[in-house]
Amino acid sequence: MLIFDKKLHLLTYLSTIVSDKASLGFVPTMGALHLGHLSLIKESLLNNEITVVSVFVNPTQFNNPNDLSNYPRTLEKDIDKIKSISCKVIIYAPTVDDIYEGKTITEHFNFDGLEKLMEGQFRPGHFDGVGTVVKRLFEIVKPTNAYFGEKDFQQLLIIKKLVKTFRIPVNIIICPVFREPNGLAMSSRNERLSSDEKNEAALIYKTIKEVKIKFKTESVLSISNWVEKQFKTVPNLKLEYFEIADETFLLPCKRKNKNTNYRAFIAVYVNNVRLIDTISLN
Incomplete structure (x- = not known):
């Protein structure tokens, strides 16, 4: 298995194996790999x-310095997990200096308002950071196809807008949410949860599954009120936001339109660990 920590070495190697006939798949991660990441790699x-x-x-x-410092870093374990799938995978594990060339500066983007809703509202500057690093990684790796999980649906729309705006020749492939046995969406942040907290966090998926059923017959307002009540019953869970929005522009749904595809979005704190999830409602 080949592992590079410098883009120059990665680029030199890729130049010897990439051809017009060979497609290159790319899975960008922040490490602490779980089965969801591995499913993207397999794809x-x-x-x-x-x-x-x-x-x-x-x-x-990261708009929260504590969140950045607490984010799990498990490179050796990550390498072993990738090896268990295939030794043909090329790993690029750069330093901050290698990516940002000694200047950790965030670019600012206009994503037509997508960046100001939900995650953007509660994590100021987050999507500028996402856009900055994804653009740089795409410029370095030059993939044919890039694979992302559906859980980060808002981020996916942001990345699609980034690709269109800068005319980056890459196909964005969306893969289904991978879940724990209790329904909790797999996330690197789950490693910070105790077994009891994981059990309590199962309420997140349980709730949005019920939302999908309720959406057929109930108003958005009544559903939102019901969701708020669910999380008030569990002291360790704090609902940050719940939103029903269209899948194209992420505009909040006030009145249902039968010709529009809708999706539920949710962010919840399990004590100090922040988790997100989503489900299609159509």
């Missing part, structure tokens, strides 16, 4: 001759 391996996985905790997308 890339199935559909591309070359697969690159990046492992990089990007400082520019």
